[in-house]
Amino acid sequence: MCIIETSPVIETRRLILRAPGAQDVTRIADMANDHDIARMTCRMPHPFGTGDAEEFVIAVAGQDPRRASTFVIEHEDMGPVGVIGLFEGDEADMKHGAPETGYWIGRDFWGRGFATEALEGALVWASKRWKRRALVAGHFVDNPASGRVLEKAGFLYTGETRRKFSIARSGEIDTRMMIWLA
Structure with missing residues (x-):
């Protein structure tokens, strides 16, 4: 029997992954209201204000x-530095039974390995606690840094490029698809 955690906490060497709460609204809004972050995601609008952060916390x-x-x-010393999610994705992903993962890191925290560390921790949790054997992810073709994060965490390119809609860009963007197998 699989026990479903309603509010899991994942600990890595430097990070804690936990459910967002009301105390995080201002920090999330401040970090997410950056066009260079929003434009590399499918679901994040720009501008991104406190109301958007409140809606995000409620939705989660x-x-x-x-x-x-x-x-x-x-981060243990710096507080919230980003967001990561694992979710049943679009119909094309789920026909293969693979949920999707996505993440973003606040600009002030780029280049420190936080995305890779968080993703690796989430993958361990996904396989052991969430009982998932595969996850898919994609990165926009103009965001090779995200592809490197995914590769470091063990994702492999599928060879498929899909058009995915970005709210912040108001359009579809070529997205290189990747898969991770437990």
């Missing part, structure tokens, strides 16, 4: 833990 609290888990990435 209402997630079905069997279908999705979203975490604030918190």
Whole structure:
């Protein structure tokens, strides 16, 4: 029997991945209101204000833990530095039974390995606690840094490029697809 954690906490060497709460709204809004971050995501609008952060926290609290888990990435000394989520993705992903993962890191925290560390921790949790054997992810073709993060965490390119809609860009962007197998 699989026990479903409604509010899991994942600990890595430097990070804690936990459910976002009301105390995180201002920090999330401040970090996410950066066009260079929003434009590299599918779901994040720009501008991104406090109201958007409040809606995000409420939406995460209402997630079905069997279908999705979203975490604030918190550094032990610096506080929240980003967000990572694992969720049942679009129909094309789910026909193969593979949920999707996505993440973003606040600009002030780029280049420190936080995305890779958080992703590696989330993958261990996904395989052991969430009982997932595969995850898919994609990165926009103009964001090779995200591809490097995914590669470091063990994702492999599938050879497929999909058009995915970006809210911040108001359009579809070529997205290089990758897969991780436990």
